[in-house]
Each structure stands twice: as C-alpha cells, then as structure tokens.
Amino acid sequence: MLYLAALGLGVIASLFALWPLLSRRRTTVEHDQFMRDLYRDRVDELEHEPHDPEVRRVMQDELGAVLLVESELVSHRDQDSVSGQDGASRQDGASSTHPREPAKALMFAIAFATLVMGYAVYWTSADVGQLDVVGAEDIMMMSPDTHRALIENWSQRLAQRVQDEPDDAKSWYLLGHTYLKLGGYQQAAQAFASTHHLVEQDLTVQVYWLQARYLAAQGQMDDVSVKLAQEILAEDPSNSGVLEILAFDASAQGASAEAIGYLNRAMQGSRDLSRQAALAAALRQAREFLDPAPRGVEVEVTANHPLPNTATIFVIVRPLGGGMPYAVVRRPALMVPFTVTMDDLVSMSGERNLSSADEFEVVVRLSRSGTAMAESDDWQWLSEPMKLAPTGSLSVTAGLAPPVPAMERPPVPGR
Numbered sequence: 001m002l003y004l005a006a007l008g009l010g011v012i013a014s015l016f017a018l019w020p021l022l023s024r025r026r027t028t029v030e031h032d033q034f035m036r037d038l039y040r041d042r043v044d045e046l047e048h049e050p051h052d053p054e055v056r057r058v059m060q061d062e063l064g065a066v067l068l069v070e071s072e073l074v075s076h077r078d079q080d081s082v083s084g085q086d087g088a089s090r091q092d093g094a095s096s097t098h099p100r101e102p103a104k105a106l107m108f109a110i111a112f113a114t115l116v117m118g119y120a121v122y123w124t125s126a127d128v129g130q131l132d133v134v135g136a137e138d139i140m141m142m143s144p145d146t147h148r149a150l151i152e153n154w155s156q157r158l159a160q161r162v163q164d165e166p167d168d169a170k171s172w173y174l175l176g177h178t179y180l181k182l183g184g185y186q187q188a189a190q191a192f193a194s195t196h197h198l199v200e201q202d203l204t205v206q207v208y209w210l211q212a213r214y215l216a217a218q219g220q221m222d223d224v225s226v227k228l229a230q231e232i233l234a235e236d237p238s239n240s241g242v243l244e245i246l247a248f249d250a251s252a253q254g255a256s257a258e259a260i261g262y263l264n265r266a267m268q269g270s271r272d273l274s275r276q277a278a279l280a281a282a283l284r285q286a287r288e289f290l291d292p293a294p295r296g297v298e299v300e301v302t303a304n305h306p307l308p309n310t311a312t313i314f315v316i317v318r319p320l321g322g323g324m325p326y327a328v329v330r331r332p333a334l335m336v337p338f339t340v341t342m343d344d345l346v347s348m349s350g351e352r353n354l355s356s357a358d359e360f361e362v363v364v365r366l367s368r369s370g371t372a373m374a375e376s377d378d379w380q381w382l383s384e385p386m387k388l389a390p391t392g393s394l395s396v397t398a399g400l401a402p403p404v405p406a407m408e409r410p411p412v413p414g415r
Contacts, residue, residue: 136174144181151181162194169198176208185216206232207241214245221249238269244279251282256289260345268330276332287341295355296343297386297394301364304401307333312370315398316363317342317354320385326354333366336400341393359385364398379403 139154155178161171176191192209199205206228213225221229232242247262263283270276287293299315311333318325327346331338340346342362344353354360366379374380381398388394 136171139174139178139181142181144183148182151178154178155182162191166194167198169195172198173205176212180208180212185212188212189216201235203232203235203239207239210242210245214249219248219252221245238265240266240269240275243269247282247286251286254289256286257294257345259286260290264329264346273332273334277335280331280335280338293392294343294345295388295391295393296341297362297388297396298339298341299362299364300337300339300395300397301331302337302397302399304399307336307366307400308368309334310368310370312367313400314363314365314367314372315340315342316365317360318363319357320359320361324348324352326352326357326360328372343393355388357388359387361385362396362398364400366400377403 136154136158139151142151144151155175158171158175158178162168162175165171172191172195176188176195179185179188179191189209189212192205192212195205196202196209210225210228210232213228214221217225229242229246232239236242243262243266247259247266250256250259250262260283263279263286267276267279267283270279297317301313301315313331313333313336315329315331316325317327325348327342327348329340329342329346331340342354344355347353362383364381365374367375368377369375379400379402381400383396383398386394386396
C-alpha cells in the first residue's frame with residue numbers, strides 16, 4: 001500500500017505541474033472564440049437595424065478593429081509569459097493582464113512539495129528490501145539434489161535480508177530451511193531459534209528447531225532439546241516427528257522399553273505408510289533387546305477377503321464385554337498381514353496396565369472411516385476370554401472378514 005501511496009502522490013504532483021499550462025491554453029482558446037462569436041452576433045444585429053448603409057459599414061469596420069486589437073493583446077500576453085519578460089509589464093501597470101502568474105507559481109510549488117513528500121513516504125516507510133525475497137517460499141518445494149544452486153542463492157539473499165531486518169521472522173524461518181536442505185544444521189538451528197524468539201508458541205517452528213538441533217548434535221539430545229520436545233508434545237501428543245526423535249534417543253541410550261512406547265505412539269500419529277512400515281521394523285528390533293520381555297499377547301492379523309486400501313485396523317485389548325481398553329494399537333489396512341505385541345509397553349496409561357487384568361478379550365476391528373468409534377459397516381474379530389501366561393506372550397490369529405447380514409446368519413442351535 002505504501003508503494004501505491006507514493007505513486008499516487010507523484011501523479012498528483014504531475015497534475016499540479018501540468019494544470020497551469022493546460023488551464024492557460026484553454027483560457028486563451030476560449031477567450032478568442034468568445035470574441036469571434038461576439039463579433040458575428042453584433043454584425044448580424046447591425047444587418048437588421050435601421051441604419052444608413054454607410055453608417056452600418058463604419059460600425060462593422062470599428063467592430064473588426066476592436067476584434068483585431070483584442071487578438072493582438074492576447075497574443076502579446078502569451079509571448080510575454082513564455083519569454084519571462086513580465087517584470088517590465090508589471091511595472092507599467094500591466095499586472096492586470098497576468099492574473100494567473102502567482103497562481104501558477106503556487107501550483108508549481110505545491111507540485112514540487114507533493115513529489116518530495118511522495119519520495120519521503122516511500123523511502124522512510126516502505127520495506128524496499130522485501131522485494132529481494134519475494135518468492136522465497138518456493139524453496140520449501142525444492143530438492144537439494146536438483147536445485148542446489150538456486151537454494152544457495154536464496155540462502156545468501158535471505159541471510160542479507162535478516163542482517164538488514166533482524167525482526168523479519170518469515171525470512172529467518174525460510175533461511176533455516178535453506179540451511180537444512182544444504183546440510184548446515186548448526187546454522188539452521190540458529191535460524192529457527194531466532195524465528196522462535198520472534199514468534200513463540202509456533203509448533204511448526206519448534207519442530208524444525210528440534211530437528212535441526214538433533215541433527216547438529218549428531219543424534220544427541222541435550223537438556224534444551226529435551227525440554228523443547230516436551231513442550232511440543234504437551235501441545236501435540238501425537239507428533240510423530242518428535243516421537244521418533246525421542247524413540248531413537250532412548251534406543252541409543254539403551255532404554256528399549258521407553259523407545260518402544262515412543263515408536264508405538266509415533267506409528268499411530270503418522271499417516272505415511274512407508275514411514276509406518278519403517279517404524280514397525282524399528283519397533284520389532286527394539287523388542288529384541290528386552291530382557292526379560294513383559295507378559296503380553298501377540299496378535300497376528302490376517303484377512304480372509306480383500307481389504308479397502310484406505311481402511312484402518314484397530315487392535316484392542318479390553319475387559320470382557322467392553323469398557324476402557326488396556327491397550328490399543330492402530331495400523332493401516334495396507335500392512336495386513338502383520339503381528340503386534342500387546343503388553344504394558346503399549347498400554348493406554350501407566351495406571352491401567354494389561355498385566356493387572358485378570359481376564360481380557362482381544363478385538364480386531366477394521367474401520368473404513370478411520371475413527372475409533374465403532375460403526376455398522378466395520379469388520380470385527382473377537383477372541384475368547386483370555387488370561388496372561390506367567391511368563392512370555394500368548395499368541396492368537398485374528399482373521400478379518402466382512403460382517404454377515406442378519407438374514408444370512410446360520411441359526412443358533414437350541415433357539
């Protein structure tokens with residue numbers, strides 16, 4: 001808007017500058033035309049007046065002489081204003097023939113002041129440097145493999161921008177992404193830290209800041225990174241990116257049980273099938289280091305019919321007949337067949353562990369909508385009542401199949 005305001009002031013200044021010239025030319029043309037029309041009207045009136053022909057001819061000559069003198073006066077006046085030799089005319093009492101000269105000077109002064117004001121508004125208020133980073137958002141879609149030179153160019157321009165304007169949070173944010181793509185993780189962490197300082201409580205900025213810090217530390221989590229991860233999970237408990245970082249850090253420290261809990265939560269929060277498959281592999285590997293393994297039940301999920309590709313599988317361990325589940329695992333239907341281990345490591349909460357249940361049942365449900373609430377068109381498999389073994393895990397196989405319509409169900413014996 002400031003650019004438009006400055007442009008508008010410049011246009012107004014130009015109009016002020018041109019107006020005296022246009023106005024004077026128009027006034028001169030209108031005066032000459034008026035005198036000619038007046039001359040013709042007066043000649044027509046003489047034709048109809050009862051005067052002697054000789055008298056009428058003399059009067060016509062006088063009118064013509066007046067028109068000629070008036071035209072010469074107007075012509076001399078224009079020449080004097082163009083040549084600038086108006087001082088002597090004003091001294092000779094001819095100021096009445098130049099009534100527009102002071103107004104014209106005032107108009108030029110206003111025009112000059114308006115033009116100066118326009119430039120002053122533009123250079124003092126407009127963010128001229130912002131034009132240098134217009135379109136920088138495109139770097140979010142660029143690959144360092146194919147656009148490295150372009151990313152480097154944007155990185156230099158954005159670095160100059162934040163040097164000139166340290167409070168430009170958007171430029172800091174985009175600069176951090178250029179460093180991430182170019183492998184400058186320490187610089188990226190600093191850029192995202194500056195962004196966070198300017199726009200606090202932005203989860204997206206916090207996640208990228210944590211990732212940059214983690215990569216810059218070569219897979220190590222310090223106190224600042226741990227606190228940052230906790231703040232993110234407090235706002236978004238299912239943030240898969242942060243949960244993965246915590247899981248890998250726990251695994252590196254030998255805390256396999258803690259890593260399994262994070263990996264399971266990360267799988268349930270992710271919607272990327274390939275990422276979920278990778279996390280499932282990491283989860284199985286983490287379980288190999290558990291000694292001793294907690295008591296639980298291994299559920300192998302299979303299907304007797306083709307499954308909808310967009311459906312979701314819920315594996316639920318709950319009290320007999322229903323109630324608050326002890327543990328719930330969510331997986332995409334495209335992963336079938338798969339096996340999950342349901343134990344205290346994937347419990348809903350530390351206060352409601354599967355190991356504390358006397359009896360339980362396993363429910364495997366296919367949801368077309370992906371919601372945890374059961375619906376009429378869900379596919380469901382239900383186990384018999386079960387108890388945990390003293391050690392190790394039980395094993396069951398859940399074969400999913402479409403629900404059978406009520407009219408096609410076989411009769412129940414004895415009814």
